[in-house]
Amino acid sequence: MLTDENRKILVTFLIFPHHSPSMRIVPFTVSAIITTGLVFALNKQWGSVSPMGKFLSPQHGLWQNAEPEDQSFDAELSFSGLKGRAEVYFDDRLVPHVFAENDEDLYFIQGYLHAKFRLFQLDLQTKAAAGRASEMAGKKAVQYDREQRRLGMVYAAENAVKEIEKDPVSKAIFDAYTSGVNAYISSLKEPDIPIEYKLLNIKPERWSNLRTALLLKMMAKNLSSGTESDLANTNAKSIFMPDELRILYPQVPDSLVPIVPKGTVFNKPGIVPVKPVLADSLYLTKKDMVTAGEISKPDVNNGSNNWVVAGSKTQSGAPILCNDPHLELSLPSIWYEIQLVTPNSNAYGVSLPGSPFIIIGFNDSIAWGVTNSQRDVKDYYEIKFKDKSKAEYWFNGKWEKTIRKEETIKVKGGKDVIDTVAYTIFGPVMYDESFQGADSIGKGRNLAVRWTAHDPSNEGYTFYKLNRAKNYDDYAEALKTFTCPGQNFVFASKSGDIAIWQQGKFPARWDRQGLYVMPGEDSSFMWQGFIPQQENPHIKNPERGFLQSANQRPVDSAYPYFIPGSYITPRGITIDNKLAAMTGITVKDMMTLHGNYFNTLAEDAKGILLKYIRENELSDKEKEYLQIFRNWDLMASPDSKGQTIYQCWWDSLEAEIWKDELSRAKLPFPWPEEQTTMEILKRDSVLHYADNINTPQVENLPDVVTAAFKKAATGLAQKETEGKLEWAKFKNSTVYHLIKDLKGFARSGLQVGGNGNIINAVTHSHGPSWRMIVHLTTPTEAYGVFPGGQSGNPGSRFYDHDIDTWVEVRYNKLWFMREGDRTDKNIKWVMKFSSKS
Amino acid sequence: MKFITAIILTALLSFISGLFLPWWCLAIAAGAVAAVIHQKAGKAFLAGLLGVFLLWAGLAWWMDMKNNSVISHKVASILPLGGSSWALILVTGLVGGLVGGFAAITGSFLRSSAK
Numbered sequence: 024m025l026t027d028e029n030r031k032i033l034v035t036f037l038i039f040p041h042h043s044p045s046m047r048i049v050p051f052t053v054s055a056i057i058t059t060g061l062v063f064a065l066n067k068q069w070g071s072v073s074p075m076g077k078f079l080s081p082q083h084g085l086w087q088n089a090e091p092e093d094q095s096f097d098a099e100l101s102f103s104g105l106k107g108r109a110e111v112y113f114d115d116r117l118v119p120h121v122f123a124e125n126d127e128d129l130y131f132i133q134g135y136l137h138a139k140f141r142l143f144q145l146d147l148q149t150k151a152a153a154g155r156a157s158e159m160a161g162k163k164a165v166q167y168d169r170e171q172r173r174l175g176m177v178y179a180a181e182n183a184v185k186e187i188e189k190d191p192v193s194k195a196i197f198d199a200y201t202s203g204v205n206a207y208i209s210s211l212k213e214p215d216i217p218i219e220y221k222l223l224n225i226k227p228e229r230w231s232n233l234r235t236a237l238l239l240k241m242m243a244k245n246l247s248s249g250t251e252s253d254l255a256n257t258n259a260k261s262i263f264m265p266d267e268l269r270i271l272y273p274q275v276p277d278s279l280v281p282i283v284p285k286g287t288v289f290n291k292p293g294i295v296p297v298k299p300v301l302a303d304s305l306y307l308t309k310k311d312m313v314t315a316g317e318i319s320k321p322d323v324n325n326g327s328n329n330w331v332v333a334g335s336k337t338q339s340g341a342p343i344l345c346n347d348p349h350l351e352l353s354l355p356s357i358w359y360e361i362q363l364v365t366p367n368s369n370a371y372g373v374s375l376p377g378s379p380f381i382i383i384g385f386n387d388s389i390a391w392g393v394t395n396s397q398r399d400v401k402d403y404y405e406i407k408f409k410d411k412s413k414a415e416y417w418f419n420g421k422w423e424k425t426i427r428k429e430e431t432i433k434v435k436g437g438k439d440v441i442d443t444v445a446y447t448i449f450g451p452v453m454y455d456e457s458f459q460g461a462d463s464i465g466k467g468r469n470l471a472v473r474w475t476a477h478d479p480s481n482e483g484y485t486f487y488k489l490n491r492a493k494n495y496d497d498y499a500e501a502l503k504t505f506t507c508p509g510q511n512f513v514f515a516s517k518s519g520d521i522a523i524w525q526q527g528k529f530p531a532r533w534d535r536q537g538l539y540v541m542p543g544e545d546s547s548f549m550w551q552g553f554i555p556q557q558e559n560p561h562i563k564n565p566e567r568g569f570l571q572s573a574n575q576r577p578v579d580s581a582y583p584y585f586i587p588g589s590y591i592t593p594r595g596i597t598i599d600n601k602l603a604a605m606t607g608i609t610v611k612d613m614m615t616l617h618g619n620y621f622n623t624l625a626e627d628a629k630g631i632l633l634k635y636i637r638e639n640e641l642s643d644k645e646k647e648y649l650q651i652f653r654n655w656d657l658m659a660s661p662d663s664k665g666q667t668i669y670q671c672w673w674d675s676l677e678a679e680i681w682k683d684e685l686s687r688a689k690l691p692f693p694w695p696e697e698q699t700t701m702e703i704l705k706r707d708s709v710l711h712y713a714d715n716i717n718t719p720q721v722e723n724l725p726d727v728v729t730a731a732f733k734k735a736a737t738g739l740a741q742k743e744t745e746g747k748l749e750w751a752k753f754k755n756s757t758v759y760h761l762i763k764d765l766k767g768f769a770r771s772g773l774q775v776g777g778n779g780n781i782i783n784a785v786t787h788s789h790g791p792s793w794r795m796i797v798h799l800t801t802p803t804e805a806y807g808v809f810p811g812g813q814s815g816n817p818g819s820r821f822y823d824h825d826i827d828t829w830v831e832v833r834y835n836k837l838w839f840m841r842e843g844d845r846t847d848k849n850i851k852w853v854m855k856f857s858s859k860s
Numbered sequence: 861m862k863f864i865t866a867i868i869l870t871a872l873l874s875f876i877s878g879l880f881l882p883w884w885c886l887a888i889a890a891g892a893v894a895a896v897i898h899q900k901a902g903k904a905f906l907a908g909l910l911g912v913f914l915l916w917a918g919l920a921w922w923m924d925m926k927n928n929s930v931i932s933h934k935v936a937s938i939l940p941l942g943g944s945s946w947a948l949i950l951v952t953g954l955v956g957g958l959v960g961g962f963a964a965i966t967g968s969f970l971r972s973s974a975k
Contacts, residue, residue: 767936819930
């Protein structure tokens with residue numbers, strides 16, 4: 024029972040000499056035991072409760088993380104990993120402006136700063152990526168970890184590291200970044216470790232290039248793993264006829280406003296994939312069911328807006344570029360703002376803690392931003408194993424050997440879990456007899472994953488080059504090797520060019536290839552090649568003077584490739600309409616547009632709903648809600664009751680229409696996009712899906728619209744009694760801590776409107792994770808804000824200090840510091856770095 | 861006088877050990893003080909408790925003030941103490957104080973058992 028530490032205490036007391044046996048040895052022993060027991064109890068983790076003695080000790084625990092309000096960040100530091108001298112100037116928002124003599128020192132310092140201000144975030148995100156969450160969270164994370172490993176996250180990161188280390192320039196940079204992170208970790212004294220470590224009773228772990236790669240692969244997963252619904256689609260294929268599938272899950276929505284403007288003429292495709300002879304019988308008309316599903320499927324709202332207006336449309340005559348990537352909002356924020364300067368480069372923007380470079384930003388010549396392509400780059404193949412050992416699988420007429428990887432998952436407070444993953448020519452067999460993901464009772468079909476994130480690539484190098492790009496050609500060149508996740512790179516230069524490239528490595532598919540689980544017993548259903556890079560959707564300097572991307576399908580049906588994905592249509596329509604109508608655009612106009620609450624989908628839906636509702640069947644209370652809805656201005660503003668009523672009614676209607684059709688076999692099914700539902704309703708009023716197949720009578724559209732409204736009204740009345748009928752109160756927007764359970768570290772009840780399909784895309788806990796506006800004048804005028812702060816320490820005033828600015832769609836002016844500004848009054852603190860000889 | 865000296869010495873020794881050693885070394889400090897400055901068990905307990913309570917609560921209060929209660933408020937809503945910084949400071953003092961008190965009793969009995 025006694026730990027070494029406690030034994031020492033006892034010994035300390037017992038070394039006092041005993042002179043007489045007539046002693047009060049009993050009370051002594053009792054009190055010694057009580058003391059030891061108390062220390063033991065307070066030094067030990069009890070379930071999820073951290074060691075309270077250690078945690079509360081003012082010299083060791085939480086109080087050490089109470090950063091004084093007047094904390095100085097001045098420092099003089101020297102490290103053997105540095106080549107020369109460097110200075111970091113912090114402004115009043117704790118944004119570092121790094122001035123180094125060379126690239127290696129620059130990225131060493133970026134690593135150091137990421138670790139100093141975001142260490143727990145670095146550690147947690149990459150451990151989660153690698154399927155090691157159980158080391159922190161215990162056995163509740165084991166299934167998550169198994170899924171990460173079976174998806175091949177570590178395999179993907181290892182392939183990326185090999186690619187990075189092939190190129191001496193990349194290797195030097197990634198090595199320097201890793202050294203910088205580790206330099207901070209080595210200098211860290213125990214009382215100074217972030218509070219989350221103290222709460223979880225764990226220690227920071229050293230950094231490596233593999234962990235940087237893991238972080239980038241986590242982004243790849245967030246942005247390109249949830250954009251397919253192949254398993255659910257397979258089930259849909261088994262109940263719907265092919266023409267129904269085309270109606271319910273259309274490839275090109277009627278109302279699409281693509282990134283590359285409609286009517287653009289595309290060249291003949293460089294590759295024409297051929298449909299296998301047996302595709303109809305083995306695949307397209309095959310009726311089969313899949314019970315497996317992902318446990319941690321990324322949010323399809325992981326979208327974004329970006330747009331750019333040319334000088335012809337702005338008041339100043341210089342282009343303006345805007346970007347707001349929509350991600351799960353978190354504290355600390357996913358972004359860390361930074362300026363990186365060497366004699367040869369000078370870039371400003373946001374970086375991802377865990378990776379070198381600026382991901383979204385600008386330099387002296389250009390600005391760039393990203394949105395997600397939403398393209399499907401992940402397919403499943405059914406594998407036939409010879410036996411339970413999973414050592415061999417049937418492929419092209421013979422038994423081929425798999426590569427079996429044994430995965431050991433360490434579990435906090437529990438025994439190790441061993442899992443074996445078989446790798447085939449397609450990729451890892453994610454689902455098999457022993458693992459069906461979200462389905463815990465499935466019989467287990469063996470499904471291998473083919474995903475472009477597994478392919479060797481070096482996405483970081485694209486950002487290295489973008490940070491240094493001087494013009495359109497540099498930008499286009501930088502993108503060429505970017506593989507996964509496919510992104511829409513928006514661009515503007517001071518020389519007046521504007522452009523968007525949708526860049527990624529995208530399979531060239533035959534019609535409907537990869538929408539469903541494919542046969543994997545031979546090579547006939549494998550990808551036959553990739554769309555040639557120069558044929559990726561792109562456009563430069565359009566006559567109309569503006570470009571936008573907002574996760575919609577990038578091109579209309581004239582594009583010569585089959586490109587499935589999880590596209591989001593409405594935001595692109597709103598942005599395109601707005602920008603088309605604007606002239607003499609100013610930065611102020613762009614700020615207003617970022618904050619826009621117009622509900623484009625509701626504009627169409629409102630008329631449909633009002634057309635079919637049977638008002639005479641409504642109670643007085645229901646009529647009252649209907650009246651609010653009728654008077655609604657289509658704005659999802661924070662105080663809007665109309666938006667709340669609309670959203671509840673719409674969700675209820677979708678359930679009324681689709682639930683009976685899709686829940687027949689109690690399996691995962693893809694719900695039609697809300698845009699699709701709206702378009703179907705708009706097209707025909709005799710929708711046969713309106714009929715509830717579980718009731719004897721035949722329901723028509725007015726029946727379901729009215730029934731949906733009545734159901735919604737019940738919920739609304741409940742919300743009204745709680746005082747939550749206003750949209751912001753209803754959705755209760757919250758920025759959670761990375762550990763969601765730590766509610767005290769979150770900010771909730773934010774007074775903000777919007778929704779996923781609205782430009783200002785704030786949902787309950789998801790939305791614009793960084794808003795940036797760059798006006799390409801000389802000097803550059805730039806603005807930005809993210810819902811968080813520079814410091815990851817919940818005890819710092821820089822932890823969440825920009826949240827209110829963000830809620831109100833206000834901005835910080837970004838200070839693009841220059842060589843001559845080293846004594847500027849904006850500088851609050853200076854960190855001096857030198858090499859240790 | 862002994863009582864006050866014991867409190868001050870306990871606080872001082874605990875503080876110094878806390879600079880270099882794990883938190884629980886305060887038990888050694890409080891025990892040693894009680895063994896050297898001998899008092900009856902009850903008084904020793906109180907002196908040990910107060911010495912560490914004052915040190916821990918005092919340090920916490922000082923750090924909390926400099927921090928504008930940014931972290932105490934958050935931690936106090938996780939623990940859960942209703943988000944009250946004062947409650948967290950009090951709990952901090954009591955947890956340290958209890959260990960200090962029991963260690964001091966032990967120290968006191970050690971001395972009396974040695975007589």
